[in-house]
Amino acid sequence: MALPSPHLSEIPAEGLRLTCTAQSDELQLKPVDARVSGELGLSIEIVKAGRAVHVSGTLAGTFVRQCVRCLNEYDELARIPFTADYLGEEPPAKPQPKRAKPRTEEEAADAPIEDEEEPYSLVGDRLELAEMLREQIILATPMQPLCREDCRGLCLTCGQDLNERRCDCPEEQQESPFLVLRKLTEGTPKRPRG
Numbered sequence: 001m002a003l004p005s006p007h008l009s010e011i012p013a014e015g016l017r018l019t020c021t022a023q024s025d026e027l028q029l030k031p032v033d034a035r036v037s038g039e040l041g042l043s044i045e046i047v048k049a050g051r052a053v054h055v056s057g058t059l060a061g062t063f064v065r066q067c068v069r070c071l072n073e074y075d076e077l078a079r080i081p082f083t084a085d086y087l088g089e090e091p092p093a094k095p096q097p098k099r100a101k102p103r104t105e106e107e108a109a110d111a112p113i114e115d116e117e118e119p120y121s122l123v124g125d126r127l128e129l130a131e132m133l134r135e136q137i138i139l140a141t142p143m144q145p146l147c148r149e150d151c152r153g154l155c156l157t158c159g160q161d162l163n164e165r166r167c168d169c170p171e172e173q174q175e176s177p178f179l180v181l182r183k184l185t186e187g188t189p190k191r192p193r194g
């Protein structure tokens with residue numbers, strides 16, 4: 001069963017449970033968002049609550065990631081739980097309050113993802129799940145994918161994959177900037193005392 005877009009009238013009072021599969025192109029998922037190997041498995045529960053519809057479930061699939069250290073591709077089996085609310089009425093077209101742009105990348109990473117709370121709109125009393133699922137996949141995509149926690153990365157001088165073998169370059173040049181960065185952050189604990 002491909003990705004459904006159930007009509008409000010098809011959702012009984014006790015809710016609707018769906019199990020289906022979806023292809024990444026059904027979700028308008030672009031390679032820059034996430035690359036999927038095979039199809040995605042979906043288990044969805046849809047419950048009406050007044051004018052709103054509450055959707056929850058899990059999305060499972062194999063994602064093809066590229067390690068930021070060694071640049072090799074690897075498969076990651078991921079199960080992504082999600083919840084979303086849909087509103088029956090078109091939300092009033094009020095201007096969104098403009099938030100000040102975060103100044104640094106670190107601040108951007110710390111900023112809460114407020115869009116998660118935004119309800120989706122029913123389109124002609126139908127639940128369009130594709131866009132919501134696409135956003136859930138993007139939110140669950142790691143910023144710094146690693147093929148494994150202790151990946152040694154590439155030699156910055158000769159490009160040798162140091163997971164395969166060491167090269168003859170001087171020792172201090174074989175550390176990837178990520179390892180150096182991790183050592184720095186491990187040296188300065190950020191957690192408040194007490």
Ligand SMILES: [Zn+2]
Nearest residue numbers: 067070147151
């Ligand atoms: Zn790697």
Ligand SMILES: [Zn+2]
Nearest residue numbers: 155158167169
């Ligand atoms: Zn080298």
